[in-house]
Amino acid sequence: xxxxxxxxxxxxxxxxxxxxxxxxxxxxxxxxxxxxxxxxxxxxxxxxxxxxxxxxxxxxxxxxxxxxxxxxxxxxxxxxxxxxxxxxxxxxxxxxxxxxxxxxxxxxxxxxxxxxxxxxxxxxxxxxxxxxxxxxxxxxxxxxxxxxxxxxxxxxxxxxxxxxxxxxxxxxxxxxxxxxxxxxxxxxxxxxxxxxxxxxxxxxxxxxxxxxxxxxxxxxxxxxxxxxxxxxxxxxxxxxxxxxxxxxxxxxxxxxxxxxxxxxxxxxxxxxxxxxxxxx
Amino acid sequence: xxxxxxxxxxxxxxxxxxxxxxxxxxxxxxxxxxxxxxxxxxxxxxxxxxxxxxxxxxxxxxxxxxxxxxxxxxxxxxxxxxxxxxxxxxxxxxxxxxxxxxxxxxxxxxxxxxxxxxxxxxxxxxxxxxxxxxxxxxxxxxxxxxxxxxxxxxxxxxxxxxxxxxxxxxxxxxxxxxxxxxxxxxxxxxxxxxxxx
Numbered sequence: 001x002x003x004x005x006x007x008x009x010x011x012x013x014x015x016x017x018x019x020x021x022x023x024x025x026x027x028x029x030x031x032x033x034x035x036x037x038x039x040x041x042x043x044x045x046x047x048x049x050x051x052x053x054x055x056x057x058x059x060x061x062x063x064x065x066x067x068x069x070x071x072x073x074x075x076x077x078x079x080x081x082x083x084x085x086x087x088x089x090x091x092x093x094x095x096x097x098x099x100x101x102x103x104x105x106x107x108x109x110x111x112x113x114x115x116x117x118x119x120x121x122x123x124x125x126x127x128x129x130x131x132x133x134x135x136x137x138x139x140x141x142x143x144x145x146x147x148x149x150x151x152x153x154x155x156x157x158x159x160x161x162x163x164x165x166x167x168x169x170x171x172x173x174x175x176x177x178x179x180x181x182x183x184x185x186x187x188x189x190x191x192x193x194x195x196x197x198x199x200x201x202x203x204x205x206x207x208x209x210x211x212x213x214x215x216x217x218x219x220x221x222x223x224x225x226x227x228x229x230x231x232x233x234x235x236x237x238x239x240x241x242x243x244x245x246x247x248x249x250x251x252x253x254x255x256x257x258x259x260x261x262x263x264x265x266x267x268x269x270x271x272x273x274x275x276x277x278x279x280x
Numbered sequence: 281x282x283x284x285x286x287x288x289x290x291x292x293x294x295x296x297x298x299x300x301x302x303x304x305x306x307x308x309x310x311x312x313x314x315x316x317x318x319x320x321x322x323x324x325x326x327x328x329x330x331x332x333x334x335x336x337x338x339x340x341x342x343x344x345x346x347x348x349x350x351x352x353x354x355x356x357x358x359x360x361x362x363x364x365x366x367x368x369x370x371x372x373x374x375x376x377x378x379x380x381x382x383x384x385x386x387x388x389x390x391x392x393x394x395x396x397x398x399x400x401x402x403x404x405x406x407x408x409x410x411x412x413x414x415x416x417x418x419x420x421x422x423x424x425x426x427x428x429x430x431x432x433x434x435x436x437x438x439x440x441x442x443x444x445x446x447x448x449x450x451x452x453x454x455x456x457x458x459x460x461x462x463x464x465x466x467x468x469x470x471x472x473x474x475x476x477x
Contacts, residue, residue, distance in 0.1 A: 011469060012458075012462060016440055017441070017443045018443070046361065046363065049363065049367035049368060049371070050414055050418045050468065051422075051433070051468075052326045053416070053419050054419060054437075055325045056329065057321070057325050058325040059321065060320055060321060061338060064342065068342050068345045069309060069312070072349045075346075159455065160454065163456070164455065196463055196466055196470070197466070198466070
């Protein structure tokens with residue numbers, strides 16, 4: 001998933017409700033200190049902790065402050081600049097390592113013991129090989145399970161997205177818009193602009209696109225530069241169904257526009273508008 | 281004999297969270313006291329709401345502030361303000377406690393004899409104005425939400441439930457729960473952004 005798609009999930013991640021593939025993908029971005037998702041999550045955490053306001057205001061016992069301060073004083077912090085550069089372990093002359101005196105092994109172990117050791121080594125080798133085979137099979141099974149889980153999750157995500165699209169489409173608060181294509185051979189794109197749930201985009205019979213290109217939805221403001229809303233691809237059946245957040249007050253939006261951009265999207269449109277609808 | 285009170289910041293001017301964290305890094309317990317005075321009460325309120333038990337809440341809050349004292353070097357002000365870091369840590373600790381308690385309850389059939397006292401509700405005499413205004417706004421927003429949507433968000437925040445756990449607990453479709461939570465959070469984000477602009 002792209003950072004833009006994941007941005008829809010930041011607050012849900014901070015709230016701790018996200019599961020499955022979406023959570024794993026977001027965590028993967030955070031693990032590599034993604035420059036978009038890391039600050040996005042920090043902001044989302046700030047939003048989510050504001051829910052603390054719904055807890056009844058309660059006065060902690062007066063003794064708690066003293067307890068905390070006593071415990072802090074009992075475990076004083078070392079000032080950052082005072083951290084010793086070397087280990088505080090006492091330095092002394094290292095004790096020489098005592099090594100066992102060499103013995104005559106031939107005299108110690110009879111021939112039958114050597115044979116038994118060799119047999120044991122053979123059995124151990126065989127067992128290790130068997131275990132490796134089983135581990136390979138187990139790894140293969142795990143891989144298949146992971147794939148099945150990912151497919152299942154993808155289906156579930158699609159279902160959830162369809163459900164959200166339907167909710168936005170059916171809401172009486174949504175403003176339906178028709179994005180007309182500049183190319184008459186292209187199908188129309190439908191948009192439903194909801195003040196809180198986001199903007200739902202649907203289309204059918206869209207032509208397939210090369211993976212190096214993407215479609216990008218923009219809010220064109222009454223004044224100023226277009227604002228990117230979402231990047232998307234038609235699926236294998238040529239369908240589009242997605243919901244993106246509304247990141248601009250509705251009365252400031254003059255139009256919705258779709259352009260074709262390089263994969264990953266562009267900060268500003270780099271090609272002519274392919275679909276557009278005026279917002280009244 | 282006159283004793284001078286040493287104050288590391290100008291009188292009447294409140295030190296920032298970043299300055300106090302820097303003080304903690306230098307081993308200044310006064311900075312920890314100042315942070316406790318600033319955040320102790322809302323942190324305790326949050327933890328008590330989740331843990332539902334005053335003595336456990338006390339232990340968790342103590343643990344949180346000692347963690348702040350010991351691990352201050354892990355906090356970087358350049359990566360965001362202290363408030364979400366502190367409250368997220370407090371919430372996680374309280375939810376861990378809640379999960380452990382539930383697990384123990386599942387294993388033991390005998391009921392807990394402790395009576396849960398209600399929270400001591402009293403006005404906030406010297407709370408930060410911005411924080412109070414934000415809190416008021418969030419409360420107003422939550423009240424304006426339909427009951428089920430509010431419940432879903434509360435189950436997530438105060439009980440630490442995931443999307444599917446909430447759907448199961450409420451007997452609702454997963455997609456519906458996701459929409460409720462997403463819609464509620466978007467509204468909250470917009471409302472907070474409007475207030476700060």
